[in-house]
Amino acid sequence: MGVTKNDLFTKSQNEIALAAKAFAHPARIAILEFLLKSNSCINGDLVNELGLAQATISQHLRELKDIGIIQGTIEGTKVNYCINPSRWAEIKEKFNNIFNEYNSPSSNDCC
Amino acid sequence: MGVTKNDLFTKSQNEIALAAKAFAHPARIAILEFLLKSNSCINGDLVNELGLAQATISQHLRELKDIGIIQGTIEGTKVNYCINPSRWAEIKEKFNNIFNEYNSPSSNDCC
DNA sequence: TAAATATATCGCAATATTACGATATATTTT
DNA sequence: AAAATATATCGTAATATTGCGATATATTTA
Numbered sequence: 001m002g003v004t005k006n007d008l009f010t011k012s013q014n015e016i017a018l019a020a021k022a023f024a025h026p027a028r029i030a031i032l033e034f035l036l037k038s039n040s041c042i043n044g045d046l047v048n049e050l051g052l053a054q055a056t057i058s059q060h061l062r063e064l065k066d067i068g069i070i071q072g073t074i075e076g077t078k079v080n081y082c083i084n085p086s087r088w089a090e091i092k093e094k095f096n097n098i099f100n101e102y103n104s105p106s107s108n109d110c111c
Numbered sequence: 112m113g114v115t116k117n118d119l120f121t122k123s124q125n126e127i128a129l130a131a132k133a134f135a136h137p138a139r140i141a142i143l144e145f146l147l148k149s150n151s152c153i154n155g156d157l158v159n160e161l162g163l164a165q166a167t168i169s170q171h172l173r174e175l176k177d178i179g180i181i182q183g184t185i186e187g188t189k190v191n192y193c194i195n196p197s198r199w200a201e202i203k204e205k206f207n208n209i210f211n212e213y214n215s216p217s218s219n220d221c222c
Numbered sequence: 223t224a225a226a227t228a229t230a231t232c233g234c235a236a237t238a239t240t241a242c243g244a245t246a247t248a249t250t251t252t
Numbered sequence: 253a254a255a256a257t258a259t260a261t262c263g264t265a266a267t268a269t270t271g272c273g274a275t276a277t278a279t280t281t282a
Contacts, residue, residue: 004238008162081222088213
């Protein structure tokens with residue numbers, strides 16, 4: 001028990017759930033929002049900005065990188081992080097597909 | 112340790128993270144997708160459809176209801192669940208705002 | 223009213239996530 | 253080469269999530 005039964009669900013369902021995890025923690029939202037306005041940043045920028053420990057920020061960055069929504073390039077002793085354009089577009093489309101599949105009824109009393 | 116430091120983040124960041132949790136598990140994606148195509152359903156429908164135990168489905172439904180993305184109305188011994196139109200629109204907009212805030216560069220090498 | 227039907231909640235076990243200090247690694251500067 | 257700088261990883265503790273059997277609750281049917 002306690003382990004998600006991924007085999008019960010479709011590949012698509014598992015993929016969307018994985019992508020959603022990028023947004024499922026406020027620290028990761030903060031990181032993504034920071035990247036949206038600054039285009040790119042390093043771990044240290046985020047430590048100053050968010051007030052979480054360096055190890056914690058590094059861990060969140062790794063999760064975002066594992067999901068693929070950000071990428072990092074080494075520049076000397078620093079690592080420059082930015083959004084991964086193609087993966088961003090892919091995730092955006094997945095969510096749009098779900099959101100647009102719903103046709104809101106005229107009344108709020110749908111059930 | 113181990114507890115999310117919500118006080119470090121903005122109300123908006125915490126709200127988006129909360130909404131994202133609706134999508135962060137394949138069973139909840141499956142439930143939402145089932146509701147999108149069938150308009151409304153009861154707990155029992157989902158137990159047959161997904162292959163998870165009744166208690167587990169009930170738990171996921173409660174989470175979705177707590178987030179507000181679905182609503183349930185009692186009908187005899189059954190509870191009819193459906194998507195909450197206004198909340199759906201609200202969450203859709205939150206995500207669209209983030210997704211549209213990003214202007215993809217011409218090249219994939221942004222950093 | 224007893225049985226059937228449907229859902230919610232409780233309690234527990236297992237796994238996952240969050241957070242961070244300590245430490246390892248790797249590059250640049252002095 | 254030593255010191256400084258920046259990040260990643262390890263190990264650990266605490267909390268959260270997932271899943272389900274058992275049970276409670278509530279309505280409908282026989």
